[in-house]
Amino acid sequence: MIRFEHVTRRYERDGRPALDDVSVEFDRGDFVFLIGASGSGKSTLLRMILREGLPQHGRLTVAGQNLGLMLERRVPAYRRSIGMVFQDFRLLPDKTVYDNVAFAMNVIGARRAQTRARVTDVLETVGLDHLGRRYPHEISGGEQQRAAIARAIVNEPAVLLADEPTGNLDPHASTEVMKILRWINASGTTVIMATHDRPIVDQMRRRVVQLHHGVLVRDDPQGTYDPPRGSRAWELLNEQEAAAGLRAIDPKPAGFGDYTDLPDRDRPEKAEDPGESEDSAADLGAEAAQAYRITWPEDRRPVTAQEPAEQVPAGVDGTELTGVQQEGFTERDDAAGQAGDEEFEELDALDRDEDEVRFEEGRL
Ligand SMILES: Nc1ncnc2c1ncn2[C@@H]1O[C@H](COP(=O)(O)OP(=O)(O)OP(=O)(O)O)[C@@H](O)[C@H]1O
Numbered sequence: 582m583i584r585f586e587h588v589t590r591r592y593e594r595d596g597r598p599a600l601d602d603v604s605v606e607f608d609r610g611d612f613v614f615l616i617g618a619s620g621s622g623k624s625t626l627l628r629m630i631l632r633e634g635l636p637q638h639g640r641l642t643v644a645g646q647n648l649g650l651m652l653e654r655r656v657p658a659y660r661r662s663i664g665m666v667f668q669d670f671r672l673l674p675d676k677t678v679y680d681n682v683a684f685a686m687n688v689i690g691a692r693r694a695q696t697r698a699r700v701t702d703v704l705e706t707v708g709l710d711h712l713g714r715r716y717p718h719e720i721s722g723g724e725q726q727r728a729a730i731a732r733a734i735v736n737e738p739a740v741l742l743a744d745e746p747t748g749n750l751d752p753h754a755s756t757e758v759m760k761i762l763r764w765i766n767a768s769g770t771t772v773i774m775a776t777h778d779r780p781i782v783d784q785m786r787r788r789v790v791q792l793h794h795g796v797l798v799r800d801d802p803q804g805t806y807d808p809p810r811g812s813r814a815w816e817l818l819n820e821q822e823a824a825a826g827l828r829a830i831d832p833k834p835a836g837f838g839d840y841t842d843l844p845d846r847d848r849p850e851k852a853e854d855p856g857e858s859e860d861s862a863a864d865l866g867a868e869a870a871q872a873y874r875i876t877w878p879e880d881r882r883p884v885t886a887q888e889p890a891e892q893v894p895a896g897v898d899g900t901e902l903t904g905v906q907q908e909g910f911t912e913r914d915d916a917a918g919q920a921g922d923e924e925f926e927e928l929d930a931l932d933r934d935e936d937e938v939r940f941e942e943g944r945l
Pocket of ligand 1: 592593598617618619620621622623624625626682919
């Protein structure tokens with residue numbers, strides 16, 4: 582389903598690759614933990630699946646589509662088939678929980694009745710149906726992350742990418758989030774989660790893919806966070822974490838969940854009527870661009886061409902990230918990445934020529 586074939590990705594022309602000759606395949610329904618010390622390439626790999634940065638070498642295909650050949654105009658639809666959640670939640674602060682989730686459907690032009698039914702359903706799934714009227718600052722971190730997950734899955738993505746989703750959460754909230762991710766996966770969604778959270782990886786016993794300086798050094802179908810003691814992968818993980826002054830977080834205290842059940846949901850209040858959202862899809866493009874924009878400051882480049890924000894596609898997953906004019910800077914176009922000019926021209930030409938390349942939304 583998602584196949585990296587000898588993929589190398591560099592941010593700097595002569596710099597060390599963030600991903601170095603990586604070959605790995607993720608199948609439909611996989612639950613994968615992506616581990617490795619800080620800077621080992623986990624986020625880069627996730628971003629590449631979102632088509633945020635193309636390989637300079639190798640090939641990345643998703644559902645048979647070579648992302649390097651995908652027409653730019655097809656990228657938004659492609660990205661809408663992928664949900665993404667982040668360590669810092671990235672909810673819209675001025676929208677209620679309900680509207681944060683509904684927004685993701687509004688931007689794709691869903692009808693109001695359909696949105697209402699689906700959002701209600703998804704909020705129930707994540708145990709937040711009684712908090713629909715609250716604003717992000719009125720709920721806990723764990724609840725915010727569950728709202729962010731609701732937003733990410735409301736359009737039923739085939740793949741859910743999670744970049745350290747429990748990084749800001751206490752053990753209890755982490756447990757709740759993991760139960761939900763596990764449930765989402767059990768419903769057929771591929772989940773790929775970057776994490777430093779040793780206890781979670783150890784308790785879930787799912788596939789573990791380990792990166793070290795951009796190189797894939799372990800792919801264990803039912804792994805623990807730590808590779809077998811004394812193995813090369815174990816040495817590499819310890820070396821790199823020690824060098825960075827980092828260790829994966831300590832084991833969590835007793836009571837940490839076993840993820841075998843969905844959370845018990847106390848719903849003291851009846852689900853609230855979330856009310857009507859007056860936002861039109863047309864109004865939402867620019868706001869979406871601001872709201873779901875992934876910020877990697879290093880990526881920013883001075884604006885060279887004026888691109889109205891309205892042209893930026895909207896989505897729930899950071900789809901509108903490229904070419905977004907903001908504060909005098911624009912994010913680097915992903916096709917350009919750090920590829921050399923020739924490589925970029927080549928990719929650009931491929932984009933224009935490859936009209937037969939098709940991506941059907943929702944069909945990963
Ligand atoms: N936008 C960028 N520009 C230049 N270099 C980058 C950029 N993003 C990441 N890098 C570099 O690429 C390498 C891999 O970074 P990446 O963020 O993928 O690692 P990571 O494993 O996700 O780290 P962490 O666990 O800290 O999130 C690092 O050396 C990093 O400094």
